[in-house]
Amino acid sequence: MPVASATVPTDADDAPPPPLHGVRELPGVTVESYSLPVLDHADGSFFGDRASRRAFGWMLDAWRGVFADIAGKDALGVRPTADIPKDRLDALLAANGPAAATIRAACEDYALQLVAVVRRFQRQKSWKQVERVVIGGGFQESAVGEHAIGRAAELLAEARAGVSLRTLHHHADEGGLIGWLHIAPPEVLQDHDGLLAVDIGGTNVRCGIVRVRGHGPDLTRAEVLAHDKWTHADDEDVQRRHHVVEGIADMLERTIREARGDGVTLAPYVGIGCPGTVEPDGTLSAGAQNLPGNWESSRFHLPRELCALLPKIAGRTTQVRLHNDAVVQGLSELPYMRDVKRWGVLTVGTGLGNASFTNR
Numbered sequence: 001m002p003v004a005s006a007t008v009p010t011d012a013d014d015a016p017p018p019p020l021h022g023v024r025e026l027p028g029v030t031v032e033s034y035s036l037p038v039l040d041h042a043d044g045s046f047f048g049d050r051a052s053r054r055a056f057g058w059m060l061d062a063w064r065g066v067f068a069d070i071a072g073k074d075a076l077g078v079r080p081t082a083d084i085p086k087d088r089l090d091a092l093l094a095a096n097g098p099a100a101a102t103i104r105a106a107c108e109d110y111a112l113q114l115v116a117v118v119r120r121f122q123r124q125k126s127w128k129q130v131e132r133v134v135i136g137g138g139f140q141e142s143a144v145g146e147h148a149i150g151r152a153a154e155l156l157a158e159a160r161a162g163v164s165l166r167t168l169h170h171h172a173d174e175g176g177l178i179g180w181l182h183i184a185p186p187e188v189l190q191d192h193d194g195l196l197a198v199d200i201g202g203t204n205v206r207c208g209i210v211r212v213r214g215h216g217p218d219l220t221r222a223e224v225l226a227h228d229k230w231t232h233a234d235d236e237d238v239q240r241r242h243h244v245v246e247g248i249a250d251m252l253e254r255t256i257r258e259a260r261g262d263g264v265t266l267a268p269y270v271g272i273g274c275p276g277t278v279e280p281d282g283t284l285s286a287g288a289q290n291l292p293g294n295w296e297s298s299r300f301h302l303p304r305e306l307c308a309l310l311p312k313i314a315g316r317t318t319q320v321r322l323h324n325d326a327v328v329q330g331l332s333e334l335p336y337m338r339d340v341k342r343w344g345v346l347t348v349g350t351g352l353g354n355a356s357f358t359n360r
Helices: 047-051 053-071 086-095 098-122 143-158 172-182 241-262 302-309 325-331
Strands: 029-034 132-136 164-167 194-200 205-212 222-230 266-274 284-286 319-324 342-348 352-359
Touching: 029 325, 047 053, 047 098, 047 342, 047 352, 053 098, 086 098, 086 143, 098 132, 098 143, 098 342, 098 352, 132 172, 132 325, 143 164, 172 194, 172 205, 172 222, 172 266, 172 325, 194 241, 194 325, 205 241, 222 241, 241 266, 241 302, 266 302, 266 325, 302 319, 319 325, 325 342, 325 352
Parallel strands: 132 164, 132 342, 194 266, 266 319
Antiparallel strands: 029 352, 194 205, 205 222, 342 352
């Protein structure tokens, strides 16, 4: 049976083997921290959850009630907030009618909370002197999210907080995959067109082939091929961890078959971005509470389980490497961060991921 990883220390110095998962020291950048459990002193909840996508839904729901009491009816209709598609909210905001006023109020509320989260992270040791924060996750892909995040950037500038805010250059579905180009050893892509990458979230799993067009050294030219997305939260078996693992393996097998059919040569390497604290041995020790089932069990090893399900690639056993999803998404921005020393990322999803970096 294929194994996730095996490294034998040299006899020369008896030094421990380098970590295969959750690597902190990378070419040109150090991962200072990620998945920080910054708590709200009032109730012990995670402070970052104030700026999650779910939190915005609660804010919009509350403002719908306020405006409905004033106007005598809900301008957004009778559909529950959670069931209103993002493109519908975007259209209502653009129409600039009574519904837009409700949405703008929620955006202002969210912007204030996002500012509070950024300021709270600035007080963490690993976030001190962070000059720029990138907002990732799917929320920023909507006009509503862009409006709310833009307002937060204005508030931080007005407060002279010493940190600027901006969104990902890549689409959020791709940023969490492209970052693997900065983690995978350079030799992985030698003689190959690309590598496989997976981004596991509390709602969706994304999978694709990451490559640099023309194999050039400029990683701003990275792209994602054969992209696939699965909303596992909609499945009846969502609480079954092994169901998600098997679903990821199925996605990867389909992508491998597509690559063969298209003549794309894959490296025998899969990078997996996942919420939580990734230990060097590939286990998760904390922060995976938004995933279905218990992913922090000492008996669960995601890389090993996936290796057992995946076929060989180019006749070689497939390596599976694990890292935190916010780190991977943040690293997709590395080519655009050369003008600052310290920077961070906050990923707005089911929860709020975080990571901070120092350029070398």
